[in-house]
Amino acid sequence: MNTKKTTGRRIGGIFALLIALVWVFPVYWMINSSFLSSATLAQLTPTWVPFGGTFNNYKTVMDPSSGFTSSLQMSVTITLLSLLFCIVFAFLGALAISRFKFRGRKSFVVAIIVIQMLPAEAMFIAQYKMISSLGLLNTVVGISIIYIATVIPFTLWMLRGFVAGVPADLEEAAMVDGCTRFGAFMRVTFPLLAPGLVASGVYAFIQVWNEFALASVLLTDESSRTLPLWLRRLSEFSNVGGYPNWGEVMAGSVLVAVPVIIFFLIVQGRMTQGMVGGAVKG
Incomplete structure (x- = not known):
């Protein structure tokens, strides 16, 4: 019985984690995109991590x-x-x-x-x-x-x-x-x-x-x-x-x-x- 409960909790935890990732992803993508240039965002291949990103977008909108x-x-x-x-x-x-x-x-x-x-x-x-x-x-x-x-x-x-x-x-x-x-x-x-x-x-x-x-x-x-x-x-x-x-x-x-x-x-x-x-x- 304890094994079944433990397995059920793990499955529930994994399911909750997946839901959390789906919920967090739009927020992450918004922040990620804010550091990328328009040319980079226009590419068909998505940029998942803004290495070499820029703060120019923030400088422009805060002007x-x-x-x-x-x-x-x-x-x-x-x-x-x-x-x-x-x-x-x-x-x-x-x-x-x-x-x-x-x-x-x-x-x-x-x-x-x-x-x-x-x-x-x-x-x-x-x-x-x-x-x-x-x-x-x-x-x-x-x-x-x-x-x-x-x-x-x-x-x-x-x-x-x-x-x-x-x-x-x-x-x-x-x-x-x-x-x-x-x-x-x-x-x-x-x-x-x-x-x-x-x-x-x-x-x-x-x-x-x-x-x-x-x-x-x-x-x-x-x-x-x-x-x-x-x-x-x-x-x-x-x-x-x-x-x-x-x-x-x-x-x-x-x-x-x-x-x-x-x-x-x-x-x-x-x-x-x-x-x-x-x-x-x-």
Whole structure:
């Protein structure tokens, strides 16, 4: 029996490794291609390792004339602003529907689910007219308002599960020991919700950072491009002979992906922590 289990685990491990390689290969190929020239990439024989590669692609896309710096600043500002308000509003909403009973609570929950079912493209015209009427087209505030409203429903639904998973008895026990309701929440419940806040924040960050369709509608000015819009413009600007300069496009893609990787590495420790591990003694 032990031999069969060991064999099964090895087969499962090999299968998981193959899946991981398939998942990682596009990332590797993007990084590999970013160090190769257009002539090398145009060859029929693929270059698997960029020996003798060059940093010229990165120098070109990071040149001030390419607009990378301004687009990076635009994306960082929009993402941080949207992330802050999204987490705050979604967290308060999750507390309300998980901890309190009020009239219209079920209807509110149903509305959250229905909103998530609506295709984003169906609301583009209404969103454009609303932001245009407010005079907020091509502005950080305008696009951030729409991003916050777009990301909040699912983020709230995620946080609701985390809040509901923390027993209310913990707060009540702290209140019996002399804490106020707010003090019990901040000292007992809030630390246990940290993994949920981080997980929801990662989702919101990725959604806003990589969003392209809505940004292309609301940010039409060349001076107010986010990084996804800048990357599309780069593929058009580097077009030579009817084909994009794929080395520059891959270098730009790597630069767009780096902040997401850095953010994930910073918060991944919190994501792996248990929610209520050690909170209740047996």
